[in-house]
Amino acid sequence: MRGLNQKHIFFLFAAIYILVLAQVGWWALVFTRDADLISNLKLQQRSTTPQMVQEIQAEAYRRKLMFLSESLFFAGAACVGLAVLFRALRAERKSREVQRNFIEIVSHESKTPLTGLKFRLESLREKAADPEMARSLTLALEEVRRLSGVLEKTLDLNRSERHALQFESLCLAEVVQSVVHRLEPWLAAKKVQLHLELDPEIYVRGDFASLQNSVQSLLENAVLYNTTEPREVRITVLTRGSRAVLSVADNGPGIAVSDQSRVFDRFYRGQVASSVSGTGLGLYLARVIIEAHRGALRLVHVVRGACFEIELPRTRVV
Amino acid sequence: MSDRICLVEDDPAISEFVSKKLSQEGFEVSLFGSADPVMDQAPGAYDLYILDWMLPGKNSGLSLCESIRKHSPTVPVLILSALSDPSHRVEGLKVGADDYLSKPFEMEELILRVNGMLRRRSWYRSLPAQGSVFEWDDCAIDFERLEGRAGNRTFQLTQKECMLMKLLVEKEGQAVSRDVILDRVWGYHLFPSTRTVDNFILRLRKYFEKEAGLPKHILSVRGLGYRFMR
Numbered sequence A: 001m002r003g004l005n006q007k008h009i010f011f012l013f014a015a016i017y018i019l020v021l022a023q024v025g026w027w028a029l030v031f032t033r034d035a036d037l038i039s040n041l042k043l044q045q046r047s048t049t050p051q052m053v054q055e056i057q058a059e060a061y062r063r064k065l066m067f068l069s070e071s072l073f074f075a076g077a078a079c080v081g082l083a084v085l086f087r088a089l090r091a092e093r094k095s096r097e098v099q100r101n102f103i104e105i106v107s108h109e110s111k112t113p114l115t116g117l118k119f120r121l122e123s124l125r126e127k128a129a130d131p132e133m134a135r136s137l138t139l140a141l142e143e144v145r146r147l148s149g150v151l152e153k154t155l156d157l158n159r160s161e162r163h164a165l166q167f168e169s170l171c172l173a174e175v176v177q178s179v180v181h182r183l184e185p186w187l188a189a190k191k192v193q194l195h196l197e198l199d200p201e202i203y204v205r206g207d208f209a210s211l212q213n214s215v216q217s218l219l220e221n222a223v224l225y226n227t228t229e230p231r232e233v234r235i236t237v238l239t240r241g242s243r244a245v246l247s248v249a250d251n252g253p254g255i256a257v258s259d260q261s262r263v264f265d266r267f268y269r270g271q272v273a274s275s276v277s278g279t280g281l282g283l284y285l286a287r288v289i290i291e292a293h294r295g296a297l298r299l300v301h302v303v304r305g306a307c308f309e310i311e312l313p314r315t316r317v318v
Numbered sequence B: 001m002s003d004r005i006c007l008v009e010d011d012p013a014i015s016e017f018v019s020k021k022l023s024q025e026g027f028e029v030s031l032f033g034s035a036d037p038v039m040d041q042a043p044g045a046y047d048l049y050i051l052d053w054m055l056p057g058k059n060s061g062l063s064l065c066e067s068i069r070k071h072s073p074t075v076p077v078l079i080l081s082a083l084s085d086p087s088h089r090v091e092g093l094k095v096g097a098d099d100y101l102s103k104p105f106e107m108e109e110l111i112l113r114v115n116g117m118l119r120r121r122s123w124y125r126s127l128p129a130q131g132s133v134f135e136w137d138d139c140a141i142d143f144e145r146l147e148g149r150a151g152n153r154t155f156q157l158t159q160k161e162c163m164l165m166k167l168l169v170e171k172e173g174q175a176v177s178r179d180v181i182l183d184r185v186w187g188y189h190l191f192p193s194t195r196t197v198d199n200f201i202l203r204l205r206k207y208f209e210k211e212a213g214l215p216k217h218i219l220s221v222r223g224l225g226y227r228f229m230r
Helices: A006-045 A050-127 A131-161 A172-189 A208-224 A282-292 B012-024 B061-071 B086-094 B107-125 B159-170 B178-186 B195-208
Strands: A168-171 A192-198 A203-206 A231-240 A243-250 A296-300 A307-315 B004-008 B028-032 B048-052 B077-081 B099-102 B133-136 B139-142 B147-150 B153-156 B175-177 B218-221 B225-228
Touching (some): A006 A050, A050 A131, A172 A192, A172 A231, A203 A208, A208 A231, A208 A307, B048 B107, B061 B077, B077 B086, B107 B159, B159 B178, B159 B225, B175 B178, B195 B218, B195 B225
Parallel strands (some): A192 A231, B004 B028
Antiparallel strands (some): B133 B139, B147 B153, B175 B225, B218 B225
16 A cells, blocks of 8 residues: 555455445346346246246245345445454554554654754863863764754655655756765865775766765775775666666675675674674665665675675656 | 845854954954844845744744845855754745754854855856847847746846856856856855756756757757756
């Protein structure tokens, strides 16, 4: 029932209801005709007394009554069943909506105090004379950054589940460039050698912010789980037939074979989880978002490092 | 003289830090905890406004932005908000904000955006050599009053439409790339794609060209951007 709103569900149930009624009505009609036919045949085959005629007609009447009452019973039972199912479905959707609203309110309401906390910590770090104190405050700020990331991911997941993505024609290279621009200081601090191979003529239909977050998750993973010095990440945007393909590849240790089938599972962190902080939501969310774009996110087998590929339907360049 | 910034933010941790950092950058900052006292101030009191969306009191940051726009169509307004959905961003920009920054943000980014907005405003204020009104064919555009005329028809233009026209007019006869347009008119990739530029050009053609499908003045340069020809 994903993708259907209340109106769609109502029409779907109304259509099923009408079909059930039509079917039952049809059965009732056919069986009552059969009852008439049988009684007529009986009357024609034998020489009948008036009493026998009465009995045959009474039997035909009973048969008709039985078929009609059975049809009515089935129609009623089907209607009650459908109504119960419809109500349950509506209640379930309503409770999911309440849950999503709650998540959205909590996430948004947390952002202002989180910003305040971040600025208070930055103020303290500027004033900290003790290097140990400054280091602790830097770590605290890193935790704030992580928490902000979790909130953003939660909101993104909520939006994709609510089908609140805003689709428009956009240049895939621009999505990558905006993510690189956003992460520039962080990439520089991690001494990442970034290689970009972006075809600027590739357009897709998508939600800019969600695609940005998906690409960011892939880029962050390519850096965070990469222990090779120097870290290298290659991002390419190219076409494959009618599809646009965005790939993010790194020169790290790659993903353990035992983890490969589960990397897209919600909250799954893999074997290196203890050495890298994370939520286990990034890849899961990225896949949900890409699938909402009628695309695919997959792990590609490469000789060295890890390579993730986003495939999306390509749109015409105007 | 330093630029005057009006900062309206009710969270003291944010407002104190932002105000301190902006002052360190040489701006003169006036701090308010709600939109109500700013509503009564004379237009032109500040060079730039930074407004939180959700504020205590009668007016939100959004209604203050609307009110500022009515009196001062060109003063830069930046909205700060915990609401980060694209729909909220669009809503903020629709009421006339020039930029939108969602919380939590980096102070360096806010300062960069403020400087960019002031730089663009100062560029826009420096009028073309021929004055505030530029005329061609039977069309005219008044960059100060944000007005356009095509034949007998006069119409109001938005600030961004005027900025885009000013950029094209300044570089008359030369091709201006979409990237340059985005940088000079929007500053940041506030709107996601260069397609935004194309949409604005379509609107300008509808205003000024006799046949929008066969433009004679606002021309496309394939693979690059646009060129204005008188």
